[in-house]
Amino acid sequence: MDNDALEKTNRINVLHDFYGALLTEKQQTFVKCYFHDDYTLGEIAAEFQISRQAVYEHLKRAEQVLEEYESKLGLVDRHGRLLAGIDLLESQIAGLPAEWRGPFTETAAVLRGAELLVTTQEE
Template sequence: MEKLVKTELLNELFETYKDLFTEKQIEYFKYYYELDYSYQEIGEMFNVSRNAIFDSLKKVEDSLYMYEEKLKIVEKRNLRKEYLDCYLKTNDKVYLDKLKGMDE
């Protein structure tokens, strides 16, 4: 997966599931994925090894993918948005029916 696409996906997943992580994991994630700090820079800020940052972020990343695979919150939200946008553009009630069907 291209780095930019992966980063955007991880940020979207993180916004949805961030309450499931520890304070440290949240801070590490924000510094690395949002502020573009290196593992080394984050490690120095928190007095931990570069490898500890890498391991923590890898766990967060794996957890984000697992949560989305099981819960599909982001996928469903994006699909709802797509159906709504299509309805607003076309006025085709088929998209309203699809939206209603998602709640079942």
């Protein structure tokens, strides 16, 4: 798989984690099969007894819908910024004297746990 295809697959999987429940059941299934489970269009078409073109069109529409949700809601972007902020906070905490780190480390852990909880609930 080339780098662009891998990036697209990763992006669709992340978008699906956040917004997948808003897709139709068929779109959810096809996106999961194609992007997560690495089925080919032909394998999906055979499984669901439809044409490869129909599978392709369902996937294209699902991708468009996922990108539209992200464009309007920005949850994936927000999630990335929050995780980057938590990473920065943790590196700053590491620079503090050991006796000061405890409560700040706990707060960072609470923030990271809350942000991880959001993504695991969506899976």
